[in-house]
Amino acid sequence: MTRPSRSSLLTAPALVWLTALMVVPCVLVLALAFFRRGIYGGIEYTFTLENFGLVFDPLYAGIFLNSARIAGTATLIAVVIGYAAAYAISAAPRRLQPVFLFFAVLPFWSNYLIRTYAWIVLLNREGLITQLLRWFGYTGEPPSMLYTEGAVIAGLVYNYLPFVILACYAPLSRLNPELAEASRDLGASAATTFRRVILPLTVPGIAAGAVFVFVLSIGNFVTPALLGGGRFQMIGNLVYDQFLTANDWPFGAALAMALIAIMLLVLMAQALAANRASGHTAQAGGDTDG
Amino acid sequence: MSEPRTLLAIDKVSKNFGRVTAVDGISLDIRENEFFALLGPSGCGKTTLLRMLAGFETPNDGRILLDGRDIAKTPPNKRPVNLMFQSYALFPHMSVRANVSYGLEMERLPASEIRSRVDAILATTELVAFADRKPEQLSGGQKQRVALARALVKRPRLLLLDEPLGALDKKLRGAMQLELKRLQHEVGITFVIVTHDQEESLVMADRMAVLRDGRLLQCDTPHAIYEHPADRFVADFIGVMNFVPGKATADGVVAVNGVRISGKVPAKLSSGASAVASVRPERIRLFPSAETANRTTGTVEALAYQGLDLQLHVRTPLSPKPFLVRVTAEAADRRPVSSGDQVELGWDAADVRIFAE
Numbered sequence: 001m002t003r004p005s006r007s008s009l010l011t012a013p014a015l016v017w018l019t020a021l022m023v024v025p026c027v028l029v030l031a032l033a034f035f036r037r038g039i040y041g042g043i044e045y046t047f048t049l050e051n052f053g054l055v056f057d058p059l060y061a062g063i064f065l066n067s068a069r070i071a072g073t074a075t076l077i078a079v080v081i082g083y084a085a086a087y088a089i090s091a092a093p094r095r096l097q098p099v100f101l102f103f104a105v106l107p108f109w110s111n112y113l114i115r116t117y118a119w120i121v122l123l124n125r126e127g128l129i130t131q132l133l134r135w136f137g138y139t140g141e142p143p144s145m146l147y148t149e150g151a152v153i154a155g156l157v158y159n160y161l162p163f164v165i166l167a168c169y170a171p172l173s174r175l176n177p178e179l180a181e182a183s184r185d186l187g188a189s190a191a192t193t194f195r196r197v198i199l200p201l202t203v204p205g206i207a208a209g210a211v212f213v214f215v216l217s218i219g220n221f222v223t224p225a226l227l228g229g230g231r232f233q234m235i236g237n238l239v240y241d242q243f244l245t246a247n248d249w250p251f252g253a254a255l256a257m258a259l260i261a262i263m264l265l266v267l268m269a270q271a272l273a274a275n276r277a278s279g280h281t282a283q284a285g286g287d288t289d290g
Numbered sequence: 291m292s293e294p295r296t297l298l299a300i301d302k303v304s305k306n307f308g309r310v311t312a313v314d315g316i317s318l319d320i321r322e323n324e325f326f327a328l329l330g331p332s333g334c335g336k337t338t339l340l341r342m343l344a345g346f347e348t349p350n351d352g353r354i355l356l357d358g359r360d361i362a363k364t365p366p367n368k369r370p371v372n373l374m375f376q377s378y379a380l381f382p383h384m385s386v387r388a389n390v391s392y393g394l395e396m397e398r399l400p401a402s403e404i405r406s407r408v409d410a411i412l413a414t415t416e417l418v419a420f421a422d423r424k425p426e427q428l429s430g431g432q433k434q435r436v437a438l439a440r441a442l443v444k445r446p447r448l449l450l451l452d453e454p455l456g457a458l459d460k461k462l463r464g465a466m467q468l469e470l471k472r473l474q475h476e477v478g479i480t481f482v483i484v485t486h487d488q489e490e491s492l493v494m495a496d497r498m499a500v501l502r503d504g505r506l507l508q509c510d511t512p513h514a515i516y517e518h519p520a521d522r523f524v525a526d527f528i529g530v531m532n533f534v535p536g537k538a539t540a541d542g543v544v545a546v547n548g549v550r551i552s553g554k555v556p557a558k559l560s561s562g563a564s565a566v567a568s569v570r571p572e573r574i575r576l577f578p579s580a581e582t583a584n585r586t587t588g589t590v591e592a593l594a595y596q597g598l599d600l601q602l603h604v605r606t607p608l609s610p611k612p613f614l615v616r617v618t619a620e621a622a623d624r625r626p627v628s629s630g631d632q633v634e635l636g637w638d639a640a641d642v643r644i645f646a647e
Binding site: 186 | 344345346365366367372373375377379380381382383392393396397440441444
């Protein structure tokens with residue numbers, strides 16, 4: 001037996017923490033998914049695979065697809081807005097950049113629920129936006145904005161935008177400004193320079209930000225519940241309902257496992273892509289003389 | 291020989307950033323096919339001037355005429371001028387070939403022509419073996435050659451080089467100086483190089499401009515600038531110079547200790563004004579003949595063999611700093627000196643340059 005090294009001692013608390021609060025609950029939920037629901041709720045401890053079969057039922061598979069679509073749309077919008085914001089911040093004078101970044105992440109300092117409630121105040125039938133329209137002279141029916149898919153997407157984009165800004169800012173601020181100048185010097189327009197030099201070199205930041213938004217959005221249940229009014233069910237709401245309303249814990253567990261599987265797939269795909277990029281660098285580093 | 295044609299005329303160009311004037315009314319002509327150096331200490335405005343030639347800065351005042359056409363406001367992608375960046379600025383996500391092809395793709399040339407021109411320049415710059423490598427897989431010297439190939443393949447009217455050898459170690463730098471000159475000759479493109487290294491511009495340039503505080507001090511061949519510096523700063527900045535402070539007279543300078551240094555006094559210097567007489571180390575002879583115009587005695591403080599010649603530091607009563615004297619190894623062998631020796635130094639009036647202090 002070798003003595004535990006200093007590094008393994010240092011990682012021990014984190015490992016214990018993760019095992020107790022992540023691995024154990026996940027294994028419990030996974031186990032739950034293989035049991036049957038009792039007739040009056042509760043759990044009947046007989047092995048079955050039908051919970052997983054039910055996940056692929058068109059009704060529930062549709063909710064998965066719907067969640068993916070909403071999360072995908074939110075991701076796309078967040079990436080476009082977030083990248084533009086990160087680009088603007090990285091182009092600002094050096095000493096102002098931390099200030100702008102601070103304001104970009106400022107909403108994070110308040111509670112997620114409160115931030116989402118704030119959108120209800122904005123989007124309500126007689127909310128701030130409607131009042132603003134009236135102030136400009138609008139007299140018609142108040143627009144219905146709350147409890148729409150658009151409201152859910154707006155809420156998701158708003159909440160996760162700072163992730164994208166931070167993830168895109170990192171590679172943009174590290175980019176040597178002479179690369180863009182070199183591209184211009186060689187005859188490229190500003191648009192071509194962006195497409196062929198700046199964008200390819202900042203893709204890792206975009207990917208990291210996008211994965212963040214997508215993974216957090218697809219499993220989200222607070223935003224669709226509050227801003228979607230329960231009408232636009234996402235997987236998160238479905239899981240929530242199975243555990244707390246329908247009292248079907250085994251099916252809820254199977255849905256949760258399916259959700260985790262999707263998230264893991266997305267994260268693995270990103271890790272694999274990032275690994276390939278850095279693997280290329282590592283291989284490149286070896287042979288420099290010639 | 292016909293009069294060389296002016297390719298680029300810089301006409302009273304000024305550039306300021308806020309209250310700081312980086313370039314202050316500089317005018318100079320750069321001729322077709324010459325190797326031109328912009329030389330000066332850091333902050334002299336040479337990089338700003340270069341960036342205005344490339345199109346990254348717009349002058350506040352003045353004109354930049356390329357082939358007679360004012361390009362001062364033309365964007366960088368629309369001028370037949372290319373810049374080799376100090377950091378090389380190679381695109382890290384592209385192979386050597388893709389880096390070099392980039393500029394030709396922007397011109398929308400047929401693929402076959404791009405291929406043949408890229409192949410040709412890769413051969414010229416000895417990069418064929420590295421065509422498929424990424425910049426991070428190259429050594430400093432190779433990166434420099436890629437940066438050069440990427441700019442040259444566009445066949446610009448004018449190639450600008452910003453401290454092109456600054457990132458290389460000293461030995462490689464010497465080899466690349468000659469290599470750059472050879473390439474310039476081979477491709478027949480006008481080169482404008484920015485450098486703070488006076489030795490580098492003396493070696494490489496056909497003509498050079500010395501800048502200081504945004505102003506042009508002197509523009510001429512390296513030989514003319516070395517032998518006839520325009521002022522004290524240029525005399526001190528280019529090469530090594532010995533200075534004797536004193537007062538101007540009709541035919542020379544009277545040093546602080548009363549010794550007369552004879553030499554040609556510039557017309558604008560009135561008698562009695564503060565002045566310095568100067569002489570290059572290689573113009574000073576040890577143990578001169580009696581009729582030598584300027585003579586002094588001193589004590590050898592230090593000496594250093596440098597192969598071909600011998601450098602002496604000689605303390606004299608003429609100046610607070612020791613005189614630097616360079617004698618050939620042959621002369622040193624004829625009459626050996628060592629540290630602590632009393633020596634006589636002498637130099638001709640024709641080798642003395644006198645400047646206002």
